[in-house]
Every structure is written in structure tokens, then in C-alpha cells.
Amino acid sequence: xxxxxxxxxxxxxxxxxxxxxxxxxxxxxxxxxxxxxxxxxxxxxxxxxxxxxxxxxxxxxxxxxxxxxxxxxxxxxxxxxxxxxxxxxxxxxxxxxxxxxxxxxxxxxxxxxxxxxxxxxxxxxxxxxxxxxxxxxxxxxxxxxxxxxxxxxxxx
Amino acid sequence: xxxxxxxxxxxxxxxxxxxxxxxxxxxxxxxxxxxxxxxxxxxxxxxxxxxxxxxxxxxxxxxxxxxxxxxxxxxxxxxxxxxxxxxxxxxxxxxxxxxxxxxxxxxxxxxxxxxxxxxxxxxxxxxxxxxxxxxxxxxxxxxxxxxxxxxxxxxxxxxxxxxxxxxxxxxxxxxxxxxxxxxxxxxxxxxxxxxxxxxxxxxxxxxxxxxxxxxxxxxxxxxxxxxxxxxxxxxxxxxxxxxxxxxxxxxxxxxxxxxxxxxxxxxxxxxxxxxxxxxxxxxxxxxxxxxxxxxxxxxxxxxxxxxxxxxxxxxxxxxxxxxxxxxxxxxxxxxxxxxxxxxxxxxxxxxxxxxxxxxxxxxxxxxxxxxxxxxxxxxxxxxxxxxxxxxxxxxxxxxxxxxxxxxxxxxxxxxxxxxxxxxxxxxxxxxxxxxxxxxxxxxxxxxxxxxxxxxxxxxxxxxxxxxxxxxxxxxxxxxxxxxxxxxxxxxxxxxxxxxxxxxxxxxxxxxxxxxxxxxxxxxxxxxxxxxxxxxxxxxxxxxxxxxxxxxxxxxxxxxxxxxxxxxxxxxxxxxxxxxxxxxxxxxxxxxxxxxxxxxxxxxxxxxxxxxxxxxxxxxxxxxxxxxxxxxxxxxxxxxxxxxxxxxxxxxxxxxxxxxxxxxxxxxxxxxxxxxxxxxxxxxxxxxxxxxxxxxxxxxxxxxxxxxx
Numbered sequence: 001x002x003x004x005x006x007x008x009x010x011x012x013x014x015x016x017x018x019x020x021x022x023x024x025x026x027x028x029x030x031x032x033x034x035x036x037x038x039x040x041x042x043x044x045x046x047x048x049x050x051x052x053x054x055x056x057x058x059x060x061x062x063x064x065x066x067x068x069x070x071x072x073x074x075x076x077x078x079x080x081x082x083x084x085x086x087x088x089x090x091x092x093x094x095x096x097x098x099x100x101x102x103x104x105x106x107x108x109x110x111x112x113x114x115x116x117x118x119x120x121x122x123x124x125x126x127x128x129x130x131x132x133x134x135x136x137x138x139x140x141x142x143x144x145x146x147x148x149x150x151x152x153x154x155x156x
Numbered sequence: 157x158x159x160x161x162x163x164x165x166x167x168x169x170x171x172x173x174x175x176x177x178x179x180x181x182x183x184x185x186x187x188x189x190x191x192x193x194x195x196x197x198x199x200x201x202x203x204x205x206x207x208x209x210x211x212x213x214x215x216x217x218x219x220x221x222x223x224x225x226x227x228x229x230x231x232x233x234x235x236x237x238x239x240x241x242x243x244x245x246x247x248x249x250x251x252x253x254x255x256x257x258x259x260x261x262x263x264x265x266x267x268x269x270x271x272x273x274x275x276x277x278x279x280x281x282x283x284x285x286x287x288x289x290x291x292x293x294x295x296x297x298x299x300x301x302x303x304x305x306x307x308x309x310x311x312x313x314x315x316x317x318x319x320x321x322x323x324x325x326x327x328x329x330x331x332x333x334x335x336x337x338x339x340x341x342x343x344x345x346x347x348x349x350x351x352x353x354x355x356x357x358x359x360x361x362x363x364x365x366x367x368x369x370x371x372x373x374x375x376x377x378x379x380x381x382x383x384x385x386x387x388x389x390x391x392x393x394x395x396x397x398x399x400x401x402x403x404x405x406x407x408x409x410x411x412x413x414x415x416x417x418x419x420x421x422x423x424x425x426x427x428x429x430x431x432x433x434x435x436x437x438x439x440x441x442x443x444x445x446x447x448x449x450x451x452x453x454x455x456x457x458x459x460x461x462x463x464x465x466x467x468x469x470x471x472x473x474x475x476x477x478x479x480x481x482x483x484x485x486x487x488x489x490x491x492x493x494x495x496x497x498x499x500x501x502x503x504x505x506x507x508x509x510x511x512x513x514x515x516x517x518x519x520x521x522x523x524x525x526x527x528x529x530x531x532x533x534x535x536x537x538x539x540x541x542x543x544x545x546x547x548x549x550x551x552x553x554x555x556x557x558x559x560x561x562x563x564x565x566x567x568x569x570x571x572x573x574x575x576x577x578x579x580x581x582x583x584x585x586x587x588x589x590x591x592x593x594x595x596x597x598x599x600x601x602x603x604x605x606x607x608x609x610x611x612x613x614x615x616x617x618x619x620x621x622x623x624x625x626x627x628x629x630x631x632x633x634x635x636x637x638x639x640x641x642x643x644x645x646x647x648x649x650x651x652x653x654x655x656x657x658x659x660x661x662x663x664x665x666x667x668x669x670x671x672x673x674x675x676x677x678x679x680x681x682x683x684x685x686x687x688x689x690x691x692x693x694x695x696x697x698x699x700x701x702x703x704x705x706x707x708x709x710x711x712x713x714x715x716x717x718x719x720x721x722x723x724x725x726x727x728x729x730x731x732x733x734x735x736x737x738x739x740x741x742x743x744x745x746x747x748x749x750x751x752x753x754x755x756x757x758x759x760x761x762x763x764x765x766x767x768x769x770x771x772x773x774x775x776x777x778x779x780x781x782x783x784x785x786x787x788x789x790x791x792x793x794x795x796x797x798x799x800x801x802x803x804x805x806x807x808x809x810x811x812x813x814x815x816x817x818x819x820x821x822x823x824x825x826x827x828x829x830x831x832x833x834x835x836x837x838x839x840x841x842x843x844x845x846x847x848x849x850x851x852x853x854x855x856x857x858x859x860x861x862x863x864x
């Protein structure tokens with residue numbers, strides 16, 4: 001089995017797997033990274049979004065070979081309870097979810113946005129999250145949380 | 157004189173043993189075991205607040221235990237916006253009694269009257285600096301006793317946590333991606349299963365060539381029982397590949413004809429039905445009618461469309477099976493599993509783990525049976541089964557399509573003198589565990605299959621089903637409400653948020669709006685004039701004030717109002733929609749006022765109302781299950797679109813707090829009022845009444861053609 005190397009949440013990673021397998025399947029399966037969620041398997045809901053070289057991409061329809069030598073960040077790589085990403089803090093502060101299944105993908109899309117545009121407008125946040133689906137109807141809170149994180153980051 | 161006996165809350169009467177609700181441990185924690193489950197609605201946090209309040213402990217000491225048939229109280233199903241009413245009241249009462257038991261034990265130990273004792277974060281102290289605690293006394297005080305009715309929970313002003321927006325206990329796990337969902341659970345030795353299902357509705361499996369699946373690396377077993385077939389593999393990837401191979405090798409035959417989706421009303425009104433008069437009111441002195449307005453409203457089948465495909469894990473040990481599930485009712489699922497497996501319920505353990513939001517009866521229970529059947533082929537190893545997106549969108553039950561006809565008799569002054577509301581719909585509930593036959597999908601596929609459970613409607617006393625919210629809250633002099641439940645069910649239906657409530661409120665509020673407009677009367681004033689209930693009037697007045705009703709007319713912009721009291725016994729909610737319309741509709745803003753009585757967690761209530769409002773907007777503007785005569789065709793997000801971030805309206809919610817009134821749930825209060833508000837705003841903007849949901853460019857054009 002060929003081996004694919006990439007950086008996963010900042011850590012050099014090598015995985016022996018069929019390079020045509022989806023990145024999501026490899027993350028959740030052999031690598032045991034369960035933050036990215038399976039929602040549709042067709043790149044239509046964003047629950048599996050990860051950042052690849054700074055861009056939010058659905059991992060369910062991204063083949064493993066395509067991330068060779070690249071930087072892959074999942075929600076686990078954003079932060080944890082001890083060192084939360086401002087977005088994670090803001091999602092807690094705004095209680096910006098109901099069931100939360102879509103949240104890992106939404107946090108990634110938002111983090112990618114803030115990298116490129118540190119002070120987005122509300123419309124720009126909505127645009128950046130437009131490929132992420134949330135069925136519980138928590139979108140208005142999520143937009144608020146992203147704007148809150150942006151201003152927190154701007155304030156340093 | 158007969159003094160009425162105090163009564164236990166219903167859930168506590170059904171599960172009186174105090175130890176089934178609460179357990180103290182010496183390390184300073186209290187475990188609280190509700191029978192209701194977290195489905196993203198925040199219930200676990202609200203229940204923890206109630207318990208902490210009543211016990212006088214810090215909420216950080218409360219450990220909420222997930223429901224399981226091994227020990228949890230049996231509270232049926234987590235549905236119908238009843239968890240705060242049922243579990244909340246039971247816990248409040250149980251905790252109040254437990255606190256008294258500990259005070260009595262402390263009194264004995266410390267030699268101090270109970271009246272002189274105080275509890276602070278579990279520490280019980282009295283005069284002279286004597287003290288003990290729940291934790292010290294944990295082994296001494298037995299909770300293996302039944303609750304007694306004559307216990308009075310704390311008076312409202314002494315509650316420290318209820319009424320506060322405590323942060324939800326489950327949210328940190330979810331933003332830090334700590335495994336909490338069943339989808340992310342991994343058991344030692346766990347295998348992965350997938351089930352083969354036909355695209356053609358109701359087709360049977362007549363042939364299966366297994367070679368391709370068996371050749372997949374990591375293949376473990378094929379399970380086959382009649383038309384039920386599935387694969388078990390070492391990895392999820394292998395299971396997907398084996399399923400693909402199995403699908404290639406499958407031959408299907410038969411199938412059933414689906415209705416013509418282009419004329420659902422005709423279909424619904426032409427089937428054999430069971431008819432029920434839901435309510436009748438007769439005017440003492442009828443006024444002569446001068447004319448009758450007759451309108452028909454429809455709503456399509458609506459998918460639950462959870463973001464997560466349903467998932468379950470099962471593991472056999474000889475003739476005992478353990479199941480992990482995101483079902484809304486662990487005991488009810490167990491009952492149905494027992495029927496299918498022909499095993500005593502004692503052989504089956506069902507444990508809850510969180511899933512994504514389900515919004516009603518989706519495939520959560522179905523996939524649990526799938527896992528149980530596949531795990532039989534796994535020689536004692538646990539098997540995790542997850543449905544596909546396509547499966548979730550085609551094989552899970554849908555919210556039932558409805559046709560609603562209202563005839564309003566008007567007198568010479570255009571006042572309503574009689575009101576006749578008639579519903580045609582499949583039943584809105586076919587949940588497991590409630591009948592002599594199982595309601596689980598695979599039960600209809602195995603050899604010696606059980607018949608498909610035809611959906612029924614809960615009785616009016618429980619809020620009704622297709623007839624939910626069909627009895628007007630308005631004070632019309634006379635009415636007849638009739639419900640026709642279909643006795644055949646070509647498209648599988650079961651509980652979706654509000655059951656028939658969304659359709660009925662849409663119909664009632666649309667026609668009221670139309671009559672008010674014809675009278676030239678303001679729709680808010682018209683509603684207030686027909687309501688007697690002050691809480692109802694309050695939410696309407698509040699929302700009108702908050703939305704500056706009625707803003708000045710602007711081209712292309714419309715405003716509309718809708719009101720309902722969920723189930724006519726639950727939360728009051730009024731909504732005002734601001735929409736922008738031309739060829740299609742965009743909802744710019746929703747303003748809502750809501751009264752749930754005492755709001756245990758105000759932000760939790762607001763979150764539920766916001767979510768309900770946005771979900772309802774999605775239903776109204778976009779959602780409709782599509783099918784041809786043989787199969788469901790809306791099996792992906794592109795074929796079943798839901799509202800996206802760029803389409804989501806601003807939502808403002810005003811909560812009317814009534815701490816003195818017992819709390820009710822909030823999860824289903826917004827859907828009906830928001831639906832009606834958007835439809836009425838559409839008329840305000842474009843002068844056209846859309847009576848067939850969803851309101852899309854096509855239905856707008858059709859309604860315009862009809863109106864011209």
C-alpha cells in the first residue's frame with residue numbers, strides 16, 4: 001500500500017492507504033480523527049470540512065493523494081479547552097449551536113475566512129459559510145459568534 | 157369534606173423509585189438520570205438546573221446520566237415539547253423529597269431540628285457550626301423508596317438557577333470535537349455494517365449475488381433475512397465497497413405505486429380514510445350567513461433531513477443484545493426490538509448516545525434494528541451501522557403531506573359566524589414501541605415480514621396529530637373540525653416537529669388574514685378582537701410592538717403576522733415576517749414573541765425559538781419531498797435543498813417571562829406562526845395568496861394565475 005505524507009494539525013503524518021480513498025474516511029478511520037463529520041459524502045453539506053493549505057475544503061470528496069505534502073487542519077487543530085481558538089470561545093459565549101453536528105465544519109470554514117479576511121462583514125460571513133448546512137437553524141447565532149471572534153482577534 | 161389528594165408528577169408516578177432518578181456519591185457528585193434525552197434542544201442543561209436548584213448544590217456537581225434501559229426511569233419518548241413538563245416536574249419533586257430525606261438524616265446525626273438546618277452546595281449546616289453533607293450521608297440515606305406526593309418543592313423566589321441562562325453543558329464537547337456523538341464512538345473490536353435497500357419503493361429482493369462483496373478486503377459477513385440484506389466489514393471503507401458490490405449483484409422485483417406528486421390534494425382526498433369529528437361548537441343563537449368563503453391549503457411531505465445520517469451500534473452476547481442508539485425513546489425501541497427478535501425485553505439493553513438533531517421520528521430507530529440484525533453475523537463483535545444520505549432522504553419516515561379545507565360563513569358585516577375546518581392526511585405518528593407490531597423498517601423486510609405500520613394520530617388529549625392546532629383559539633360562535641386519516645400509506649410518514657400543527661396554523665392564520673383584509677381591518681386588531689386568552693393577546697401585542705407594526709408600505713416589501721399556541725395547551729407564540737418578494741420570496745426578518753410560562757433557561761428557550769423560526773422558513777421557502785411514481789427522487793441536498801446561511805433571515809425573539817406558571821416546551825412553538833407570517837407577508841408584498849406550500853417561484857406563479 002503506498003504511503004501518503006502530509007501535515008495533520010501541524011504534525012508530520014504518514015498513512016498507508018489507497019490514495020484514492022477520501023480524506024474524510026482516512027481521517028475518521030485509520031487516523032482516528034473524528035472531528036470532521038460525515039454528512040452526505042458528496043461535498044454538499046460541509047460537515048466534513050477541513051482546511052487544506054488555509055482553504056476550507058470538504059474532505060469527503062477530496063482524495064487522499066491530493067493532500068500529499070500539504071497542511072491539513074481539522075477542528076481538533078484549531079484549539080482545545082486549554083487553548084481554545086477565538087472561534088471556539090465565541091461559539092460557547094454565543095451558545096451558537098443546537099445539536100452541533102455541523103459545527104466542526106463550520107468552525108473550519110469560519111477559521112479559513114478569518115485567515116483571509118480578519119474583519120468580515122456579516123454578509124461576508126454568511127457568504128463564507130454558505131456551503132455549510134445547519135438543520136437546527138442556529139445560523140444567526142453562528143454569524144454573531146464569528147463576528148465576535150473576529151473582533152476579539154483584532155483586539156489581540 | 158373531601159380534600160383532594162396531592163398527586164405525583166406523571167413521570168414520577170410512573171417511575172416512583174427515587175433512586176432511579178438520583179444518586180449521591182462520596183466524592184461530592186450527584187448523578188441525575190432523566191428518562192428524556194438530549195437531541196440538541198438543551199434539555200439536559202435545563203434539567204440539571206432544576207435538580208441543582210432543588211437540591212441546593214452547585215450545578216458543577218450534577219452529573220447527567222444518559223438514558224438507558226438498564227436503570228433510567230421510563231419516560232417514554234423525548235417528543236412533543238414535553239420534557240420540561242414531564243421530566244422537569246418529576247425531577248423537581250424527586251429532588252425536593254430527597255433534600256428532605258437528607259435533612260432528616262442530618263438532623264438525627266447533628267441533633268438539630270430540620271427547620272434549623274440549611275443546605276449550601278450540598279453542605280448541611282446548623283446552629284453552633286455543626287455540619288455534614290449529602291456526600292457524607294450518601295451511604296446512610298437510602299433512596300430505594302417510592303416518592304410520596306405530599307412534598308412541596310421550593311417556592312419560586314428561592315430558586316437560584318431556574319430563570320437564568322446557564323451555559324449548556326454539552327456545548328464545550330461539541331466545539332472542541334470531543335467525541336460525544338454516537339457517530340464518533342468506537343468500541344473495541346468494532347466492525348462496520350451497511351444495509352442494502354431498493355431504490356424502488358416497496359420492492360423485494362429476489363436475487364443476490366454475493367461474490368463481489370465477499371471479495372472485498374476486510375469483508376466479514378453478509379447478513380440476509382428475506383429482503384433484508386447487509387454487509388459487515390472490518391472498516392467503514394470496506395463496508396461501503398462491499399455494499400456497492402452487493403448492490404450490483406441485487407435483483408429487485410415488484411414495488412408499489414407512489415402518488416402523483418403534482419396533485420397531492422386530489423390524492424389525499426381520494427383515499428379510504430378514518431374520519432373523526434375533532435371538535436364542534438354550536439352558537440346558542442345562530443346568525444344568518446350571507447356568504448361562504450372556501451379555501452384549500454396544502455403542505456407537502458417534509459423530510460427530517462438531519463445533517464447526520466442515522467447511526468447505531470449493536471453487540472450480541474449469546475441471546476442477549478446491547479444497542480447504542482440516538483433514538484428518542486430507549487424503552488420504546490427496546491419493545492419493538494423484542495417483537496422483531498421474539499426475545500423477552502430483559503435480553504435487550506438499549507442505551508442512548510447523542511446524535512444530530514432529529515426533529516421528530518427519523519431513521520434513528522430503524523438503523524438500530526439494522527445494527528442488531530447485522531451484528532448477529534458478527535460473532536459477538538460490536539457492529540456500527542450508518543445510513544447513507546440517500547437512505548436518510550428516502551427510507552426514513554417523512555412529515556405527512558396535508559390538505560386542509562376551511563369554509564368560513566360570513567354575515568352581512570363580514571363577521572365569521574361559522575367555521576368548518578377539514579383535514580386530509582396520513583397519520584402523523586408511527587413511532588416504535590406503541591403497538592403489538594413493530595414500526596421499524598427492517599421488520600417489514602425480513603422473511604415473515606411484519607406489515608408496515610400505518611401512521612395514526614395521537615388523541616386530542618395528547619395534542620392530536622393531523623388535527624393538532626386545528627381547533628381555533630379564536631372565539632368564533634360555531635365551528636366543526638373534522639379529520640380524515642388515510643388508511644393506506646404509500647409514502648412512509650411519522651412524527652415531524654409539530655405534527656399537523658404547522659399545516660393547520662398556516663391554514664387558519666392565512667384565512668383569518670384574508671378575511672381581515674377583505675374587511676379592511678388590521679390583522680393584529682382583528683385577531684385581538686377574537687381572542688379572550690390574555691396570554692395569547694400578550695404575545696400578539698408584544699410582537700406587534702417589537703416589530704413596529706405596521707411599518708409603512710415600501711415597494712416589494714411585505715409584512716405578515718401569524719399566531720398559535722402549540723397544541724392549544726403549550727407555548728404561545730406570535731411571529732411577524734418581513735419579506736422581500738418579486739419572482740421569489742426572501743425572508744428578511746422574523747420577529748417573535750413567546751410565552752412558555754416559567755423559562756428555566758431563557759437563552760435555551762430563545763435558541764429553540766430562533767431555530768424553529770429558521771427551520772420553518774426553510775420548510776416554507778424550499779422544502780418538498782419529491783417522487784415519481786416509483787421512487788423518492790429528492791435524495792440529496794441538491795434535490796432537497798434547505799435554507800442556506802445567505803438566505804437566513806434576522807431573527808429577534810422577545811420572551812415573556814411568567815415564573816409563576818408551570819413551564820412548557822419551546823421546540824415546536826414557532827413553526828406554525830412563522831409559516832403563516834411568511835405567507836401573509838407574501839400577500840402584503842405581492843397581493844397574492846399562496847395556499848400550497850412551499851412558497852417558491854413556481855407556486856407563486858401558479859397562485860397568481862389562479863388569482864387573475
